[in-house]
Amino acid sequence: MTAIQNATTDSNVPPIKLYWLNDSRADRILFLLEELQIPYVIEKVQRGPDKLAPPELKQIHPLGKSPVIKDGDRVVAESGFIIDYLIKKYGKSKNLQPSNEDDLFQYDYFLHYVEGSLMPILVMKFIFQNLQKQAPWVVKPIVNAICKKVDDLYLGPNINIHLNFLEGELGKRKWLAGEQFSGADIQASFAVEMLMKRSNASEPSNTNLSRYVQAMRERPAYKRAMEKVGKTTMSD
Ligand SMILES: N[C@@H](CCC(=O)N[C@@H](CS)C(=O)NCC(=O)O)C(=O)O
DSSP states (O other): OEEEEOTTOOTTSOOEEEEEETTSTHHHHHHHHHHHTOOEEEEEEOOOTTSOOOGGGGGTSTTOOSSEEEETTEEEESHHHHHHHHHHHHOTTTTOSOOSHHHHHHHHHHHHHIIIIIHHHHHHHHHHHHHHHHSOTTTHHHHHHHHHHHIIIIIHHHHHHHHHHHHHHHHHSSBTTBSSOOHHHHHHHHHHHHHHHHHTOOGGGGHHHHHHHHHHHTSHHHHHHHHHTTOSSTTO
């Protein structure tokens, strides 16, 4: 693991430590920390050849997943919970959580929807794509046929359901929880970028989603977050 110190760290305050795994949901938390502009350090962790997180992460939290943060003695896992925790504790003045009831309703829904409904489909798509790449040549035709069947019957149609759903929601308002950017958008950021990438979504049929991703990428905090890890976008 390699640590990077954020330039804004005050040496008297133990900074938040983000365990950031490459190509992972940890980009969300980096984005949030930049939106909040609070001191933090990044501990960079690399996936192994098997694409899994290294076992050292299990010393931080028994599940061994990323993102995970340390805030003093507290270890906080689950990206949705980390976002909620950090915004409640450090984001009072940042307006990242809506104050009116209707927007807050959408905010809570999308914070849960992203990990509860959208990510499982995207992870499954990723697993099946990897399975095809890694299959030994003798069984490759069979593996490819199974993967295609799963894609045709289940993954493809479900991905389209999510694309249409989000496209519709983003036609009603600028951001997921109203006219103001919020933690729900940060939670959605990585997933929406993956959704667009893995579905090869064509711009003309996903105008609202494309506009949404573009607006997210244009935020100074998004740009700073990506710079910290040598990327331009979350889907690089
Ligand atoms: N629901 C968790 C999922 C965490 C998760 O599965 N993270 C992935 C990266 S996106 C991971 O650590 N994968 C490596 C592994 O499973 O070994 C969250 O939202 O934080």
